[in-house]
Amino acid sequence: xxxxxxxxxxxxxxxxxxxxxxxxxxxxxxxxxxxxxxxxxxxxxxxxxxxxxxxxxxxxxxxxxxxxxxxxxxxxxxxxxxxxxxxxxxxxxxxxxxxxxxxxxxxxxxxxxxxxxxxxxxxxxxxxxxxxxxxxxxxxxxxxxxxxxxxxxxxxxxxxxxxxxxxxxxxxxxxxxxxxxxxxxxxxxxxxxxxxxx
Amino acid sequence: xxxxxxxxxxxxxxxxxxxxxxxxxxxxxxxxxxxxxxxxxxxxxxxxxxxxxxxxxxxxxxxxxxxxxxxxxxxxxxxxxxxxxxxxxxxxxxxxxxxxxxxxxxxxxxxxxxxxxxxxxxxxxxxxxxxxxxxxxxxxxxxxxxxxxxxxxxxxxxxxxxxxxxxxxxxxxxxxxxxxxxxxxxxxxxxxxxxxxxxxxxxxxxxxxxxxxxxxxxxxxxxxxxxxxxxxxxxxxxxxxxxxxxxxxxxxxxxxxxxxxxxxxxxxxxxxxxxxxxxxxxxxxxxxxxxxxxxxxxxxxxxxxxxxxxxxxxxxxxxxxxxxxxxxxxxxxxxxxxxxxxxxxxxxxxxxxxxxxxxxxxxxxxxxxxxxxxxxxxxxxxxxxxxxxxxxxxxxxxxxxxxxxxxxxxxxxxxxxxxxxxxxxxxxxxxxxxxxxxxxxxxxxxxxxxxxxxxxxxxxxxxxxxxxxxxxxxxxxxxxxxxxxxxxxxxxxxxxxxxxxxxxxxxxxxxxxxxxxxxxxxxxxxxxxxxxxxxxxxxxx
Numbered sequence: 001x002x003x004x005x006x007x008x009x010x011x012x013x014x015x016x017x018x019x020x021x022x023x024x025x026x027x028x029x030x031x032x033x034x035x036x037x038x039x040x041x042x043x044x045x046x047x048x049x050x051x052x053x054x055x056x057x058x059x060x061x062x063x064x065x066x067x068x069x070x071x072x073x074x075x076x077x078x079x080x081x082x083x084x085x086x087x088x089x090x091x092x093x094x095x096x097x098x099x100x101x102x103x104x105x106x107x108x109x110x111x112x113x114x115x116x117x118x119x120x121x122x123x124x125x126x127x128x129x130x131x132x133x134x135x136x137x138x139x140x141x142x143x144x145x146x147x148x149x150x151x152x153x154x155x156x157x158x159x160x161x162x163x164x165x166x167x168x169x170x171x172x173x174x175x176x177x178x179x180x181x182x183x184x185x186x187x188x189x190x191x192x193x194x195x196x197x198x
Numbered sequence: 199x200x201x202x203x204x205x206x207x208x209x210x211x212x213x214x215x216x217x218x219x220x221x222x223x224x225x226x227x228x229x230x231x232x233x234x235x236x237x238x239x240x241x242x243x244x245x246x247x248x249x250x251x252x253x254x255x256x257x258x259x260x261x262x263x264x265x266x267x268x269x270x271x272x273x274x275x276x277x278x279x280x281x282x283x284x285x286x287x288x289x290x291x292x293x294x295x296x297x298x299x300x301x302x303x304x305x306x307x308x309x310x311x312x313x314x315x316x317x318x319x320x321x322x323x324x325x326x327x328x329x330x331x332x333x334x335x336x337x338x339x340x341x342x343x344x345x346x347x348x349x350x351x352x353x354x355x356x357x358x359x360x361x362x363x364x365x366x367x368x369x370x371x372x373x374x375x376x377x378x379x380x381x382x383x384x385x386x387x388x389x390x391x392x393x394x395x396x397x398x399x400x401x402x403x404x405x406x407x408x409x410x411x412x413x414x415x416x417x418x419x420x421x422x423x424x425x426x427x428x429x430x431x432x433x434x435x436x437x438x439x440x441x442x443x444x445x446x447x448x449x450x451x452x453x454x455x456x457x458x459x460x461x462x463x464x465x466x467x468x469x470x471x472x473x474x475x476x477x478x479x480x481x482x483x484x485x486x487x488x489x490x491x492x493x494x495x496x497x498x499x500x501x502x503x504x505x506x507x508x509x510x511x512x513x514x515x516x517x518x519x520x521x522x523x524x525x526x527x528x529x530x531x532x533x534x535x536x537x538x539x540x541x542x543x544x545x546x547x548x549x550x551x552x553x554x555x556x557x558x559x560x561x562x563x564x565x566x567x568x569x570x571x572x573x574x575x576x577x578x579x580x581x582x583x584x585x586x587x588x589x590x591x592x593x594x595x596x597x598x599x600x601x602x603x604x605x606x607x608x609x610x611x612x613x614x615x616x617x618x619x620x621x622x623x624x625x626x627x628x629x630x631x632x633x634x635x636x637x638x639x640x641x642x643x644x645x646x647x648x649x650x651x652x653x654x655x656x657x658x659x660x661x662x663x664x665x666x667x668x669x670x671x672x673x674x675x676x677x678x679x680x681x682x683x684x685x686x687x688x689x690x691x692x693x694x695x696x697x698x699x700x701x702x703x704x705x706x707x708x709x710x711x712x713x714x715x716x717x718x719x720x721x722x723x724x725x726x727x728x729x730x731x732x733x734x735x736x737x738x739x
Contacts, residue, residue: 004340012332019227027515032561047564049586068581068595070635147558150691151574151661158562 033057034159036065041128053127054159059142060197061135064126066162070106072120075162077105079191082113083134103191114191121193132193139194163192199251199364206248207296207327213241214324216506219521221421221428221712222321223479226508226520234507234522238499238717242307246375249300253375254368288334295330299323306420307717309385313420314429384496384700384721387415390437391725398437400546400680402671404446408437414448415720417703422714423481424707426452430714432488432703438724443695444682447703451486454672455708456626457613458485458540461583461649463641467591468584470651476589478565479519480710485539485626487706488670488679489713490548492533492693496700496719500524501532503553503569511556515566519711525556525569533693534570535666537679540626540650541580545658548666548681552691573691576661583628583651585636596633596653597640611648626650629657662689697724 029046036044036051044051052073054063066075080102098113105112107120114134121132143155143163155163216232219225302320305311338346392398392408399406414433422428432449460471460483473482493501505511506522517523526532532553536542542549549572556568584592598608610624630653634640643649658664665687670679685695693699701720704713 001340001343004343008332008336008340012336015231018230027518027564027566029564030515030559030561034561036562046561067585069585149557149571151572151576151663156560156562158560 032159034156036159037062037127039127053129055197056142059139061139061142061194062127062129062197063135063143063160064121064132064193065160066192068162072105072107072117072124073126074105077103077107077112079103079105079117080111080113081134081191082115084115117191117193129195131195133195135192135194199255199368202247203251203255206244206251209244210241210248210299211324211328213237213244214320215328217241218321218324220506221423223520229508229520232507234505234510236499236502236505236510236527238504239497239502242498245300245303247372248296250368250372250375252296252300253371254364257367258364284337285334288330288337292327292330292334295323295327299327309418309716309718312429313418313716314427317420317429384719385415385417386723387434387436387701387720388412389443389695389722389724391727392437392439394439394441396439398439398442398444398680398682400444400667400669400682402669402678402680404448404678404680409435409446412437414446417716417720419449419703419705419714419716422705422707423709423712424453425450425705425714428714430705430707432705432714434703434720436722438685438695440685442682442684444680445490446678446680447488447490448676448678449488449705450675451672451677451705451707452675453486453708454539454677455484455486456540456624457483457708458626459483459582459651460611460613460626461592461594461651463643463645463647463649464591465645468594469591470584470587470589471648472589474519475587475710477518478711479521481712482708484706484708484710485541486672486677486708487539487713488537488677489704489706490535491553491702491704492535492695493530493700494693494698495530495532496721498717500702500715501553501700501719502526503532505568511568514556514559514568517568518565521711523556523568523570524553526554529555531691531693533691535668535681535683537668537670537681539670539672539677540652542659542668543670544625544627544654545578545580545664546667546669547659547664548668549659550663550665550692554691571691573662573665573689575659575663578656578659578661578664579654580627581653581655583633583649583653594636594641594649596628596630597636597643598628598649599632599634608643608647608649611650613648627652627654629653630655662687662691665689665692695722697722 032046033056034046035055035057036046036048037053037055038044038050039052041053043055050067052065054065055061056063064073067073068076080099082098082100082102100113100115101108101111103112105116108116118132118134122130126132143160145154145156148154153163157163212231212233215225215228216234216237219229219232299320302316302323305316306313306320310316390408390412396406396408398408412435414435417432417434418429419432420429422430430450432447435446437444457471459475459480462469462471471483472480474480475483491500491503493503495501503524503526504522505525508520508522509516510522511525524532524534534551534553535548536551537548551570551572553569554571557566557571559566581595583594583596585595586592600607611626628650633653666681666683668679668681670677672678683695699722701722702716703720704715706713
């Protein structure tokens with residue numbers, strides 16, 4: 001009887017110890033092929049921020065992250081597609097393909113085009129990189145995910161926070177907004193740049 | 199009988215304690231021992247079985263002399279049990295506790311007596327029953343060891359006639375109880391018909407004559423945070439004109455809470471004022487809210503969408519607060535409207551959301567919300583005024599444009615700790631273009647300055663998410679809200695407002711997720727006759 005009493009006490013004590021001990025496990029982020037990079041290009045956790053670029057470990061491409069800072073990465077600016085001759089930038093050659101200075105932004109004296117964004121990001125060395133360029137159509141399709149919340153773009157909005165529309169430059173402007181829409185005209189669109197992983 | 203009683207008591211204790219974790223965070227330390235998932239219906243069903251046994255046993259006890267032929271010779275062991283003064287006392291404690299538990303549970307179900315008092319009593323008695331288990335079974339185990347198990351679990355043919363009568367009476371009582379509960383419909387909510395020509399203004403005043411002519415349906419909601427004791431009475435009136443439905447909902451709340459996660463400048467930079475936001479369970483610095491759930495399904499636990507526990511979905515992430523998730527287990531949609539005193543009231547809207555099957559896990563999303571999702575919007579947004587939230591500090595996105603010249607304006611936002619009274623005429627929202635991008639050079643505000651955290655990129659949402667127009671006013675310790683929505687919106691994420699739809703209400707007193715609740719839903723009943731007010735109005739015309 002004493003042993004049974006002891007056993008009962010031990011069971012009750014074990015229950016109390018278990019209940020009073022700190023056993024809460026907090027959720028942790030799951031792995032992803034997307035990796036956030038901070039302003040210097042250093043990887044940070046999926047749930048950390050802010051971040052300046054996103055590395056796609058599947059393709060090796062590094063994408064610009066858009067924001068709402070009213071700086072050069074603001075996702076609410078629009079850009080007309082324009083490529084200066086030889087891709088050297090307007091300071092070297094004013095002739096080029098597309099429509100110059102037809103988008104809306106605050107960081108240029110004139111209105112904005114994609115070459116302005118390329119030049120600025122190369123100067124800034126966003127994420128420590130200077131080979132920023134417009135993506136090709138195929139590269140752009142690698143952003144598309146097969147899962148969509150109502151009204152959300154078909155991209156991972158938790159890595160690409162303010163990316164709604166993507167424009168690429170060669171050979172014709174194409175935009176991506178929930179699904180592909182060809183924008184053959186002069187309508188300025190949001191733009192995103194990428195570069196290859198070193 | 200004893201075995202069934204044991205099983206039902208244990209199931210009800212475990213499911214009940216899990217349900218209680220939602221509003222008693224201290225109980226989360228028991229989480230490892232408690233079941234997870236959709237438990238409200240199970241809790242009620244097992245309670246009905248328990249009630250059946252208790253009633254049957256009452257009759258059995260009363261008439262046992264007639265049923266039991268050999269009661270006096272039924273074994274020395276049970277005789278010795280019955281002679282134990284200790285066990286007699288403990289068993290009487292158990293009987294009383296179970297009876298009170300069932301009584302208070304029925305009061306909660308039928309919304310009798312003050313919900314807060316009943317809920318508290320229900321919980322305390324449950325703890326007494328929990329203590330009863332070691333005091334009763336534990337002590338028997340110490341006294342008799344494993345022989346006790348034989349006595350409990352081995353079926354005996356003794357008192358066969360009594361057993362048959364007991365079992366039969368239990369079945370009859372069970373059928374009666376199930377009939378009583380199943381024919382007892384959800385609480386009706388009459389939707390009065392009005393003429394299409396009657397003008398309804400969604401301004402929170404509820405000064406249209408029709409509202410004065412309608413008797414409100416009262417719902418005692420409980421189990422929330424704050425509200426003094428976690429409970430508040432919600433009153434609801436409803437009319438429809440064939441195209442739109444209009445609701446006037448009011449609820450008691452002694453404080454108008456608009457301090458939604460304010461930003462505080464400290465010597466170490468800007469900090470979000472919070473007391474649980476990191477775990478998505480803020481209960482101090484948050485706006486007041488009201489949620490309405492609508493569903494074709496009238497199951498308990500918010501149309502069966504409440505799945506309790508930190509990880510009710512084995513293949514999905516645990517939730518941060520340990521309370522649970524809302525989701526459906528089939529392809530159905532449950533409509534969820536959320537009015538937010540800061541974020542949507544200034545947009546004259548409720549946030550039109552919905553609950554469906556659990557969503558896919560996205561690696562970059564820190565807060566997994568399972569089936570809780572927002573309807574699509576075409577444009578418009580409110581955003582929080584931080585570049586990225588961390589518990590250790592933030593950098594604001596924007597600072598007020600006219601700062602510090604407009605210091606009087608900034609002064610209106612300065613609050614004392616734990617104060618929830620809003621400054622006069624302050625919406626606690628900064629329009630996007632009334633602010634400029636943050637830079638350290640621009641940030642000349644003094645340490646200790648408080649700023650709102652909500653920025654409006656536009657003055658309202660547009661699209662499917664903006665289907666519910668609403669505006670509420672706070673006066674004399676009460677929020678009064680008017681809202682309207684089309685009976686049929688055409689959206690696959692909305693529920694058509696029609697006869698038989700069930701509705702739940704939940705109020706939030708400066709809390710993020712801790713909301714009040716009620717057990718039985720309201721059920722929409724469309725009254726065909728035009729309300730008396732309209733008839734008189736027509737006559738006047």
